[in-house]
Amino acid sequence: xxxxxxxxxxxxxxxxxxxxxxxxxxxxxxxxxxxxxxxxxxxxxxxxxxxxxxxxxxxxxxxxxxxxxxxxxxxxxxxxxxxxxxxxxxxxxxxxxxxxxxxxxxxxxxxxxxxxxxxxxxxxxxxxxxxxxxxxxxxxxxxxxxxxxxxxxxxxxxxxxxxxxxxxxxxxxxxxxxxxxxxxxxxxxxxxxxxxxxxxxxxxxxxxxxxxxxxxxxxxxxxxxxxxxxxxxxxxx
Amino acid sequence: xxxxxxxxxxxxxxxxxxxxxxxxxxxxxxxxxxxxxxxxxxxxxxxxxxxxxxxxxxxxxxxxxxxxxxxxxxxxxxxxxxxxxxxxxxxxxxxxxxxxxxxxxxxxxxxxxxxxxxxxxxxxxxxxxxxxxxxxxxxxxxxxxxxxxxxxxxxxxxxxxxxxxxxxxxxxxxxxxxxxxxxxxxxxxxxxxxxxxxxxxxxxxxxxxxxxxxxxxxxxxxxxxxxxxxxxxxxxx
DNA sequence: GCGCAAATAATCGTATACAATTTGACCGCA
DNA sequence: TGCGGTCAAATTGTATACGATTATTTGCGC
Numbered sequence: 001x002x003x004x005x006x007x008x009x010x011x012x013x014x015x016x017x018x019x020x021x022x023x024x025x026x027x028x029x030x031x032x033x034x035x036x037x038x039x040x041x042x043x044x045x046x047x048x049x050x051x052x053x054x055x056x057x058x059x060x061x062x063x064x065x066x067x068x069x070x071x072x073x074x075x076x077x078x079x080x081x082x083x084x085x086x087x088x089x090x091x092x093x094x095x096x097x098x099x100x101x102x103x104x105x106x107x108x109x110x111x112x113x114x115x116x117x118x119x120x121x122x123x124x125x126x127x128x129x130x131x132x133x134x135x136x137x138x139x140x141x142x143x144x145x146x147x148x149x150x151x152x153x154x155x156x157x158x159x160x161x162x163x164x165x166x167x168x169x170x171x172x173x174x175x176x177x178x179x180x181x182x183x184x185x186x187x188x189x190x191x192x193x194x195x196x197x198x199x200x201x202x203x204x205x206x207x208x209x210x211x212x213x214x215x216x217x218x219x220x221x222x223x224x225x226x227x228x229x230x231x232x233x234x235x236x237x
Numbered sequence: 238x239x240x241x242x243x244x245x246x247x248x249x250x251x252x253x254x255x256x257x258x259x260x261x262x263x264x265x266x267x268x269x270x271x272x273x274x275x276x277x278x279x280x281x282x283x284x285x286x287x288x289x290x291x292x293x294x295x296x297x298x299x300x301x302x303x304x305x306x307x308x309x310x311x312x313x314x315x316x317x318x319x320x321x322x323x324x325x326x327x328x329x330x331x332x333x334x335x336x337x338x339x340x341x342x343x344x345x346x347x348x349x350x351x352x353x354x355x356x357x358x359x360x361x362x363x364x365x366x367x368x369x370x371x372x373x374x375x376x377x378x379x380x381x382x383x384x385x386x387x388x389x390x391x392x393x394x395x396x397x398x399x400x401x402x403x404x405x406x407x408x409x410x411x412x413x414x415x416x417x418x419x420x421x422x423x424x425x426x427x428x429x430x431x432x433x434x435x436x437x438x439x440x441x442x443x444x445x446x447x448x449x450x451x452x453x454x455x456x457x458x459x460x461x462x463x464x465x466x467x468x469x470x471x472x473x474x
Numbered sequence: 475g476c477g478c479a480a481a482t483a484a485t486c487g488t489a490t491a492c493a494a495t496t497t498g499a500c501c502g503c504a
Numbered sequence: 505t506g507c508g509g510t511c512a513a514a515t516t517g518t519a520t521a522c523g524a525t526t527a528t529t530t531g532c533g534c
Contacts (some may be wrong), residue, residue, distance in 0.1 A: 053519045068302045101334035290489045
């Protein structure tokens, strides 16, 4: 009960409708890379899968399209988003632009117990890195993003928090598509360094670390057009 | 044909579905303050108004709720959002956090013709300020936001552009609720100063101007809880 | 055997229908 | 008159149905 149950919506109502649950379930599947970019998400299939009508399935897919996680093409259907290299660059540019500001806000109002919570997240993260298996990999992916989301939550700005949720989720898609090294979180413990800098009240340094951290993630990408449709390249190599 | 038709979606498909048109129409009505915060938007009414079924009306309202412009309460309906003072503060905090970064990005890649375009927007804006009448007021409200949106568009980051669209739209709601002086755009020509600073390549100064500009808008607000429900205060004063 | 057109199947876009929930009113009673 | 309960009207939540569009396959002529 650590997947969707943990998604404690900060300001939303507990459960607006069934479509929300479906949306969250699909989102988690996308973020944890159980659904690959480009996968078709037919309304009927989704509906059958969750034992609801097409109406709700459609609503969930629409919601995900607003978050940029699925792309709906008119009269053709919904697909797990397949971010272009340019979109990928924009996502990381947005993170470089936003996250330092969030970090400053968060550092200004962070409490001791919140720092404790952050450190606990880091511990969990490194534990997962040491483990083997697909489920550990997926949990690690989520944990890596959760650090950034926790920072956004601490900042106290629900709007920025939502923006970050979108950016982190889309980053996961980008890394799934263009990531080179097996794991995104670079070997070095960059998250931990950021927390230490925050704790030491070295804000400028913490921001620097954050910007570099994001740059490192992006540097691990191979941003070349290689869509699934281009099956020529599948043989040209 | 200057209202919804002008909403040239930068990256979206030209017309995914009819729900999009309804969404845009309602959004424009909200942003231009033809719809007051708290107004009930019944699915049937919206559907009848646009001569479509409840299905499309509902989809449009859902979309607007994702943008924070309407709030849907379970089993109760949709209402034009009524941002709380705290939400208002978060909106402006987000703008202070985001807009300097957008400005820097935009300034780095701005072209001469784009500067020209910005100046034209400013001209239009001041023309509207001089005019009388409700329609001029509404156009002025939109024009004031369009400057910030134009900057976001120039920045070349579609994601940040979308974030800004949401923030500007929600700002309009906040100003409608809590604004004191009749018009939001302070008497001084702050937008023009920003353009000048960009043109002069004085980036730091431009960012300062932008932050102060946002602060000025926020300073014009009277952020006090005065919800329709809180009728106690209606007598306590 | 191959390419192209027409029929077929699958899927989406929208409308309508029914069930569930809320809201407000009406009515009886203290 | 004021209060509580029951019922009806309105509105939303969800499902189903039908028309439109796109993809696929079949069949024919070459």
